[in-house]
Amino acid sequence: xxxxxxxxxxxxxxxxxxxLGLKSLPYEYRSYALLEKEHQSEAYLSMNPDGxxxxxxxxxxxxxxxxxxxxxxxxxxxxxxxxxxxxxxxxRVRSLAHAVALDIHPLNNLRVLQYLGDQFDADxxxxxxxxxxxxxHSFASVEKRLASEPQTGLFCHGDTPGLADICLVAQYLxxxxxxxxxxxxxxxxxxxxxxxxxxxxDDALPLNQPDAPxx
Amino acid sequence: xxxxxxxxxxxxxxxxxxxLGLKSLPYEYRSYALLEKEHQSEAYLSMNPDGxxxxxxxxxxxxxxxxxxxxxxxxxxxxxxxxxxxxxxxxRVRSLAHAVALDIHPLNNLRVLQYLGDQFDADxxxxxxxxxxxxxHSFASVEKRLASEPQTGLFCHGDTPGLADICLVAQYLxxxxxxxxxxxxxxxxxxxxxxxxxxxxDDALPLNQPDAPxx
Numbered sequence: 230x231x232x233x234x235x236x237x238x239x240x241x242x243x244x245x246x247x248x249l250g251l252k253s254l255p256y257e258y259r260s261y262a263l264l265e266k267e268h269q270s271e272a273y274l275s276m277n278p279d280g281x282x283x284x285x286x287x288x289x290x291x292x293x294x295x296x297x298x299x300x301x302x303x304x305x306x307x308x309x310x311x312x313x314x315x316x317x318x319x320x321r322v323r324s325l326a327h328a329v330a331l332d333i334h335p336l337n338n339l340r341v342l343q344y345l346g347d348q349f350d351a352d353x354x355x356x357x358x359x360x361x362x363x364x365x366h367s368f369a370s371v372e373k374r375l376a377s378e379p380q381t382g383l384f385c386h387g388d389t390p391g392l393a394d395i396c397l398v399a400q401y402l403x404x405x406x407x408x409x410x411x412x413x414x415x416x417x418x419x420x421x422x423x424x425x426x427x428x429x430x431d432d433a434l435p436l437n438q439p440d441a442p443x444x
Numbered sequence: 445x446x447x448x449x450x451x452x453x454x455x456x457x458x459x460x461x462x463x464l465g466l467k468s469l470p471y472e473y474r475s476y477a478l479l480e481k482e483h484q485s486e487a488y489l490s491m492n493p494d495g496x497x498x499x500x501x502x503x504x505x506x507x508x509x510x511x512x513x514x515x516x517x518x519x520x521x522x523x524x525x526x527x528x529x530x531x532x533x534x535x536r537v538r539s540l541a542h543a544v545a546l547d548i549h550p551l552n553n554l555r556v557l558q559y560l561g562d563q564f565d566a567d568x569x570x571x572x573x574x575x576x577x578x579x580x581h582s583f584a585s586v587e588k589r590l591a592s593e594p595q596t597g598l599f600c601h602g603d604t605p606g607l608a609d610i611c612l613v614a615q616y617l618x619x620x621x622x623x624x625x626x627x628x629x630x631x632x633x634x635x636x637x638x639x640x641x642x643x644x645x646d647d648a649l650p651l652n653q654p655d656a657p658x659x
Contacts, residue, residue: 278584278585278588278589279543279547279582279585280581280585281547289531289532289535290532292535292539293539293543294538294539294542294543294546296538296542296546297535297538297539297542298535300534300535300538301531301534301535301538304531304534305531316504316516316519316520317504317505319515319516319519320504320507320512320513320515320516323509323511323512323515323516324507324508324509324512327509327511327512328494328508328509330546331509331511331545331546331549331550332494332496332550334546335546335547335550335551336550336551336556341551344574344577345564348570348573348574349560349564349566349570351564355563355564358563359559359563362559366495367494369493370493370494370495373493374493
């Protein structure tokens with residue numbers, strides 16, 4: 230059985246939880262409080278020298294990097310697939326996923342927002358503007374593609390959820406914490422809502438994790 | 445024949461040029477001057493609504509996102525491979541590539557450095573510190589892994605260059621523009637030097653492109 234070393238609120242962790250759920254793979258949940266720097270502990274660093282969550286413990290060893298983990302799970306457990314079978318479709322889905330996972334998320338990570346506060350005296354307003362700026366740039370083009378390309382279905386690519394949906398939903402959940410307006414992205418919103426009706430996505434939600442605060 | 449829409453100095457463009465070279469795929473080179481915002485022109489955006497370089501023109505349409513393009517080329521032209529054939533090896537190579545491509549490069553992009561200057565009055569010194577900070581975090585763990593893991597060979601994984609080497613070299617070239625010290629990363633440096641002896645890497649160097657300034 231897989232062991233997922235992660236944190237409820239981390240959106241890269243959310244991505245992996247969704248994928249494990251979609252593929253019906255049971256896993257043990259272990260949590261690391263980022264605000265208390267538990268992912269910088271010697272124990273965590275011995276599994277993953279990057280010092281970033283998540284880490285997936287597998288028969289092939291400890292794997293870091295959420296996109297690496299998603300590709301690994303896809304190779305090991307191809308059904309149900311997170312990527313289409315044709316190269317053009319795979320490239321389309323990866324490019325949508327990467328537009329979110331490379332052009333938005335790395336800029337809006339906790340460690341980056343902390344650096345902006347520490348080194349540039351960025352206040353709450355400035356951090357919100359930063360966060361919203363990078364979401365806006367990529368969400369505008371992702372929305373345009375999803376709204377205009379014929380491959381879009383109930384989900385980003387056809388009528389089954391996959392890699393792009395996973396990255397999109399994890400980012401969307403993150404956006405709500407910074408009050409990013411979503412009215413400009415009706416197709417993204419429609420797809421996120423369709424995803425959130427599925428058990429695998431609901432199970433992976435930050436607030437449904439054992440280390441989430443009791444509301 | 446492929447057409448690569450790119451910019452000599454862009455390190456995501458360099459990644460794709462190296463991959464095309466390693467796979468001996470001929471391509472037509474088209475350049476877009478980022479400083480003159482040619483990648484924001486209507487013509488460019490109609491190919492790639494992200495407004496980011498590179499874009500690869502393929503029989504399957506226009507592809508954006510360099511990591512998507514690398515995975516596409518690997519699927520279409522599997523020989524010579526950029527990824528090992530076993531899942532554990534593929535995960536190792538992808539995780540090294542992603543540590544650079546997701547945790548360093550998105551933070552040190554031209555558009556991000558411009559935002560820091562415009563919105564936070566970051567001067568040259570502050571931008572250098574920002575750049576060096578993110579390189580240092582990930583390079584320290586990549587160095588540790590490459591120096592200690594038995595799979596490391598002449599290159600990141602065994603004795604043939606692949607996805608991780610491509611991302612590492614493109615980042616390393618970028619570092620030299622910001623005087624990032626490299627003495628702390630002897631294994632990375634050794635691997636980069638081995639790569640740069642290969643024709644495919646040399647051909648892909650920014651200064652060997654048609655749009656590079658004549659020195």
